[in-house]
Amino acid sequence: MGDQRFKDSVETTLKVIGGKWKLVILCHLIDGVRRFGELKRDMPHITQKMLTQQLRELELDGIIDRKVYTQVPPKVEYSLTEYGLTIKDVLNVLSKWGDQHQQIIPPLPADDR
């Protein structure tokens, strides 16, 4: 299991969906199409810059689609690509693990860690 190839694959995954925001963004897109403003509203802690930036990177990696409606005011919709849908398995496992972890090792009280 822990051989070189296995490790390389994990590192590849980290490069693509690692970081502070990408998986969270994908959580919001997993249920369907979302507008930029919706994403921003549902993630109060992310800045506009970060959101834009991370969306671009996900788009470049073929995970999400960006559809621009040329109208005033502008409207941009984001959604998972067919390939991006494969991320569901990953999200499910991560969510399940985090869920267990919270029960076994509860977060420190009144603290964000």
Add this chain to the structure above:
Amino acid sequence: MGDQRFKDSVETTLKVIGGKWKLVILCHLIDGVRRFGELKRDMPHITQKMLTQQLRELELDGIIDRKVYTQVPPKVEYSLTEYGLTIKDVLNVLSKWGDQHQQIIPPLPADDR
């Protein structure tokens, strides 16, 4: 799926095993006990400081065990705790996904991205 609780659980996971190194370290521990020097040798890019630091955090989160042999020269062994073994599912899914990704979106040639 993409509800608040789901998202929170994913974020919890990211806090515990997120970052650049922890999952890679766990890859090496998944096959069994490893000494500090072995880990360092098998991860040429990590610095001693980072390795120590990340190991401490994993220990605090109950994922790995640290066994110190009081002898000269010193000997310290790291291994997954029983609870830490639950990380296997996560690693498998991440490795599998990264493996597919490499085939579909091959890394840029002669570049580290």
Add this chain to the structure above:
DNA sequence: CGGGATCCCTAATGATACTG
């Protein structure tokens, strides 16, 4: 509304030297 462009700061990481 959905950005882009700047400036700026800090937390994370690295390099290096030292030690029980």
Add this chain to the structure above:
DNA sequence: CAGTATCATTAGGGATCCCG
């Protein structure tokens, strides 16, 4: 061998202003 301790560096991220 398995770490500390310290200093230097950098990348990630935030605040703000501007724009079609």
